[in-house]
Amino acid sequence: MLQTQESVKDLLKEKAGYILSYLMSGGGQYGEIFYERSRICRIHFENNKVEKVQWGIDEGVGIRLIKDGKTYYGYTTDITFENLVQIAKALSMGNACGPVAVGKRYIRGKTHVEIDIDAQDIAYRTELLKRANERARSYGDKVKQVLVVLMDKTREVLIINNLGETAEDEQKRVVFFTDVVVSDGHTLQRGYESLGGLRGFEIFKEKPPELIADIAVKRALLMLSAKPAPAGSFTVVMSSQAGGTMIHEAVGHGLEADLVQKGLSVYKGRLGEKVASELVSVVDDASLEGYNGSFTVDDEGVPAQRTLLIDKGYLVGYMYDRLSAMKDKVGSTGNGRRQSYAYVPMVRMTNTFILPGKDNPDDILKDTKRGVYVVKMGGGEVNTLTGDFVFEIMEGYLIENGEITYPIRSAMLMGNGPRALQDVDAVGNDLGWSIGTCGKDGQGVPVTDAQPTLRIRSLVLGGYDVG
Template identity: 75%
Template sequence: MVKEMLKGKSGYLLSNLLSQGGEYGEIFYERARACRVQLEDNKIDKVQWGIDEGVGIRLIKGGKTYYGYTTEPTFENLMEIVRTLARGLGHGPIKVGQRHIRGWTELSIDPDEMDINYRAQFLYRANEKARSYGDKVRQVTVVLMDRSREIMVINSLGETAEDTQKRVVFFVDVVAQENGLLQRGYESAGIRGGFELFERVPPEEIAKKATERALLMLRARPAPAGPFTVVLASQAGGTMIHEAVGHGFEADLVQKGLSVYKDKLGQKVASELITVIDDATLENHNGSFTVDDEGVPAQRTVLIQEGYLVGYMYDRLTAMKEGKQSTGNGRRQSYAHIPMVRMTNTYIAPGKDNPEDIIADTKKGVLVVKMGGGEVNTVTGDFVFEVMEGYMIENGKITYPIRSATLIGNGPKALMDVDAVGSDLGWSIGTCGKDGQGVPVTDAQPTLRIRSMVLGGTEV
């Protein structure tokens, strides 16, 4: 009902929105259904289910954004927002319905058709697998989240875009204990799609990886400290490319002078072995969509080409400021939030080296198999990341696991110091936070070798 009202009244609403000036007007509709089921202490202890519907209206005037939203999208409430945003501002022409884009998520097991009992089976299966490893496993937390999101964007350029997005995320967090030592293992999987995720990756497999990681760290040695050659395995996912590098290519940060990559377009910013791509068109990936939250079709954007910076990521506002076109990176958490430049599926393209040969060719170094959390300064590119699973490399062989390690470095320098890129590619899912908003993303990298990085540890 709300969508039909908006389609019928959009011309009137947008005309009034721009009646006193402005370059761009937009109506954003969203209806979302979300479910989160959590298992802890061998039982389902939390179930959250909700439906949210609302409309946001945006006006861009003089390079500034004016925004309002309502959870009760009646015509009267929308007109009140329109009048408030338009107050005190010239006149602009409105076009309605010149182009219409419609998208949807293809899936075989629709979350909207399944009940809590269906969901619970996956959590119990993962829990049983994790607990089967014995008494050292002290705590198992399993979470299944699925979300259906229907959006529609109508703007003053004459464009209407619709998309239905469905996503499923599943993760297992295990705590193991021995002789007073506690260690954690974590593993996740996700998809733009439905519960067919578990046909691709059974819950037992996710639990196995998380549990074995926690148990492995119990027998790991304290990490040494100092500079080392670092091999980032493809299984580590794209944490570093996302956090230490990716945010620096977002045009809003570049324009504000908050990116180390400002004014470096066309310059060499990485090893010639490095190509970085952001691609929202990839099928079934967590960061994929048909159109972004401004109604711009999903795109593949090359950011670094063989070491050279060739592009940034733009939303409509940042693109307007430079006379460019949006790259389809305008995303928002919900109708209650303004869109901003965000990554989608960001990755380093595979190279030609055999991953096993990269390790065999490393005399002394550290192999990072799983990255944890960390902090990044986008202005300088400096970062600190936790190593959740790592090993020492000695004379080309993987020797013993290490714990309590961190990677300390600088994103641009790390990319410059890459001297080997594997032919593999490993993906990891996540929720990217920025300015208080979270959106689903996926990151990836092949096996990479970095000549020198500082390993923070407990032994010198």
């Protein structure tokens, strides 16, 4: 077993041609070696103390063959030339040598940071958590539980394929959140706020831990005074602060080419059709600097890029990885992502958002006679085949005569993604981002979602029947 990371990379670069030649010996359209080394630290601060610390390094290699539209995959943490050749031969089911190109493209990327996460100790991280905890607790006895979590990760990947392409990327990410529970003796309410990106710890210079705690606690306390949400159909104004939960879940997954090809998307066969209001344009862009879903190359070595999916209401494209792109005879859009070397890549979103419009957000509110104002979305689920969705409203208000009146609680937003996009009649000139981990087929990858302030003519609000 090789001892250093650089020696592993050197081995792979030196021997990749041999390994890939064995891999392609039984035929096939694409072969790939994927090396990954990840260092992760995750700390939970709860009950006024550090409850859990996870720290570790994971390193391994995955080898993939695509042949006749099917994927053959093997992986190992025992990174020796002999072992990798054995895996390649097992996947190819051959002992001869196949054709392999060399040296056609080389890409190398790196996350540029001011405060390197790998140069800081546990005490540095714990102090950030304590600061958020102390601020949250300072709001008084109504604050019953405070959970603060900090996760940082350095991930280095090397991808070498039979097309002669080599790519390396070093990704450093930080994720931080505060989750609180408050009570007035009768009602329990939860507040949550997060922060993160492809950044170093300098991210806390822009948004200190105390600010994240403030937002979480104030959101929870506000909901204690909220009235039960009414039930029925309402005009809905979604603040840019709501983040992109709806665009990610109700629209984004349906635009992933693998789901389209399997017939599991409401957008199948609709390229060129009008699928949204002419005010709506949707983009996926992994090339944005510093965002949680960003990178230099995806997990198949394809450069990060900006992909226009919906242009002024018309469906103009899907997101592709290499396999789905081969099936449609198009190029990959750089959306091939995997949780780690132990998984095959698949089509995944990166930073997905609705482009800002021309409307002033304040004017959108003033022009809404009666409706619901959504400031923060919670969890939810969507059926990609039909586009139907259900989402929790974590922070919302009733709108009456163009003014925000009182907060509402226990509210669920229900609708249909394509229909909701068709019903957008105002798009703000602002844009708000939210981070997350996107789950699909048992894999999780970091993403960012965003939207401007939007007004949707009608969505169903699930609450209490007050009439």
